[in-house]
Amino acid sequence: MHRLSPALLLFALLVAAPASATTMVELSQDELTYIADLVVEAEVEVVEAEREAGQNWIKSIATLKITRVLKGEAIEGDRALVREWGGRIDADETILEGAPVYTAGERVLVFLERENRPDAMWRTLGMTQGKFTLIEEVDTGRDVILKRVARSGLEFVEASVPLPAARRYSDAVIDAVIERVSMDYVPPYSRIPGVPQWKDDQFHTDALAAGQELDPRWEAARAEMISFQDGGGR
Amino acid sequence: MTRSRFLILPLLLLVVPLLGGWKFLSPPRAWDITDTGPGGTWPIEFHAGDVVPQGLDTHEEKWDLIQQSYDHWGEEVPCSPIEAVQGADINNSTQGFGASGLTTLTFNDPTNALGSSTLAAALSYTSNGVVTNNGVTFAAIAESHIVFNDWVVWGDAADISAASCFNRHDFMSTTTHEIGHTIGLGHSCEDGEACSDPLLRGATMYWSGGSCSSAKRIPNEDDAAAINVAYGVSIDFEIEPADGQELVGPAPLTASMDVPSEYQATVVEYEWNFGDGTEHIITTTAESVEHTWEEEGQYTVTLSILGEDAECGGEYEAEERKVGVVLVCNEPRPAFEFVNEGDFTVQIENVSDLGAFGCITDFVWILDGDEDSALRTYEPTYVFDDNSSHTVTLRASGPGGETEITQTIDPTKQSGEGCSASVAGTEPVGLLALLIGMMGLVPLARRRR
Ligand SMILES: [Zn+2]
Numbered sequence: 262m263h264r265l266s267p268a269l270l271l272f273a274l275l276v277a278a279p280a281s282a283t284t285m286v287e288l289s290q291d292e293l294t295y296i297a298d299l300v301v302e303a304e305v306e307v308v309e310a311e312r313e314a315g316q317n318w319i320k321s322i323a324t325l326k327i328t329r330v331l332k333g334e335a336i337e338g339d340r341a342l343v344r345e346w347g348g349r350i351d352a353d354e355t356i357l358e359g360a361p362v363y364t365a366g367e368r369v370l371v372f373l374e375r376e377n378r379p380d381a382m383w384r385t386l387g388m389t390q391g392k393f394t395l396i397e398e399v400d401t402g403r404d405v406i407l408k409r410v411a412r413s414g415l416e417f418v419e420a421s422v423p424l425p426a427a428r429r430y431s432d433a434v435i436d437a438v439i440e441r442v443s444m445d446y447v448p449p450y451s452r453i454p455g456v457p458q459w460k461d462d463q464f465h466t467d468a469l470a471a472g473q474e475l476d477p478r479w480e481a482a483r484a485e486m487i488s489f490q491d492g493g494g495r
Numbered sequence: 496m497t498r499s500r501f502l503i504l505p506l507l508l509l510v511v512p513l514l515g516g517w518k519f520l521s522p523p524r525a526w527d528i529t530d531t532g533p534g535g536t537w538p539i540e541f542h543a544g545d546v547v548p549q550g551l552d553t554h555e556e557k558w559d560l561i562q563q564s565y566d567h568w569g570e571e572v573p574c575s576p577i578e579a580v581q582g583a584d585i586n587n588s589t590q591g592f593g594a595s596g597l598t599t600l601t602f603n604d605p606t607n608a609l610g611s612s613t614l615a616a617a618l619s620y621t622s623n624g625v626v627t628n629n630g631v632t633f634a635a636i637a638e639s640h641i642v643f644n645d646w647v648v649w650g651d652a653a654d655i656s657a658a659s660c661f662n663r664h665d666f667m668s669t670t671t672h673e674i675g676h677t678i679g680l681g682h683s684c685e686d687g688e689a690c691s692d693p694l695l696r697g698a699t700m701y702w703s704g705g706s707c708s709s710a711k712r713i714p715n716e717d718d719a720a721a722i723n724v725a726y727g728v729s730i731d732f733e734i735e736p737a738d739g740q741e742l743v744g745p746a747p748l749t750a751s752m753d754v755p756s757e758y759q760a761t762v763v764e765y766e767w768n769f770g771d772g773t774e775h776i777i778t779t780t781a782e783s784v785e786h787t788w789e790e791e792g793q794y795t796v797t798l799s800i801l802g803e804d805a806e807c808g809g810e811y812e813a814e815e816r817k818v819g820v821v822l823v824c825n826e827p828r829p830a831f832e833f834v835n836e837g838d839f840t841v842q843i844e845n846v847s848d849l850g851a852f853g854c855i856t857d858f859v860w861i862l863d864g865d866e867d868s869a870l871r872t873y874e875p876t877y878v879f880d881d882n883s884s885h886t887v888t889l890r891a892s893g894p895g896g897e898t899e900i901t902q903t904i905d906p907t908k909q910s911g912e913g914c915s916a917s918v919a920g921t922e923p924v925g926l927l928a929l930l931i932g933m934m935g936l937v938p939l940a941r942r943r944r
Contacts, residue, residue, distance in 0.1 A: 284614050357616070358676070359702065384610045387612040388612075400872050425853070426855045426891070455610055456612075478661045478662070490645065
């Protein structure tokens, strides 16, 4: 590699392509449903890359037109803006392994949470875990859900996506979500990393109200986390 | 490329989610290990946020665990040159992922970069430089940043292995995983998907991790193979199916394996494992070897070598695995049952043996022999207008061939109840509802779009 002067390094960084990746805790479908603020079927209308002032990385904002609401404060026809790591502006590209990628024209079933920042948009819950692509089975009109879809270009062409012989249909997942939401189902409590404190408090309260017998160690563990955070742990 | 390979390979890539194995980030990026000396990027100098991550005891412990995590990539991976040295404190509250000219670790997500369920994430910036190793061109990494999430309690080795461990995540496992990303590695299996191969699930670069587990602390063979391609001595081989065959096809399946000359220079012994439990073949020269797989399965071919290389400090070992490269399929065994739901509505249940290897790639349903109205679906529902009987054919196809079965369905009876069937697999499913009839057939209405 060429040795770089600080000035040259700065230039290099500006044209550089950040890449990143994550490790996460696996969420069950019930946890996804409970933790998510919004669960919808939607169509991706447009995806735009943004570079925030003073930063070198790029994020993408997908505009989702909601076609069905399974959980949350929204109605059919509303738009939801989902911001994710990764995107491209000219030759500069940020890639985040583990972040979901949305493509215009794609139909999705998504579990969303609010970003924790002043100009909050939506964010896919659990990164790729909270996003399913819907592909219509041509011969019956039923939607099949896929996790991994090869994509290329700026437009999603549903008809070009091959389906596996054994298929998981969206009805089953959607019915389960609707059922869980309608019965205010609370999954077994655990302290999920990164979940904001107010939501964890709600989860804890709901779990007790639902009659869950919590591991007695949670009390001390939760108190310790809260005091760490309050003590300026960051 | 023959027509059948053209058809089957893309299908497999999309349909069989089990294929995997180490990956580089895309596009590939790596550190330039020759960029040493004043102002150079090598060895990596890491800087850490000036706080103690929750659950750890002291700053010294934090620095020590990070150093050990880097060292895992250098010392636990044969022939790996990965090296890192401790730098200085940085302001934890402002660092995050921003480019700063330093390689950093930030704790407790002070810039709110991460969402729920994420333990940590890594991001690297490249310069204009490039690095080439083993025929792969990488963008040269200039700096990397790891951000650990908030609302996580970390533990050291003693905390994690203690019987009393509760709600703690292994700091070293997560740090080693994230460092793997910062030196160019992607995930061993697709994110958000189960992964059946224990080697890939057990890799440091597997995408998820649970509490009180140290499973990802030490890189395994899959992780090591990636490091060797990017930074060290690597080995590779070619695999060619026998004439008239494909690597995906019916049993028995034969292929030959060869090591290209550019990989032979320092090798003193070759050991071939064909993944099917048969005896390994060991040779001291790079001669072509042939193998036949007899039974249905998806097989990984592994070449392990012993070599002599001064740059590697003398004797070394390396390995190349082609995960799931051979898929051998028996003929499909389609089977179905049906449930009469009343009003001449018949719900079909597909009970075909799907096997574990994705050997069925297509199901087609044909009613009364009418190929033009064939349905490509997993389980159709038929709505008839009267009680006259119909024949239903299920055709299953895949690399092992094509098989079809036909049953006669009486819309007033249940599966197995007095109907003729040309195959096994029709158990009685319960009692029926039935009625009188009109005529004709109403195909299941298409739902929308
Ligand atoms: Zn990761």
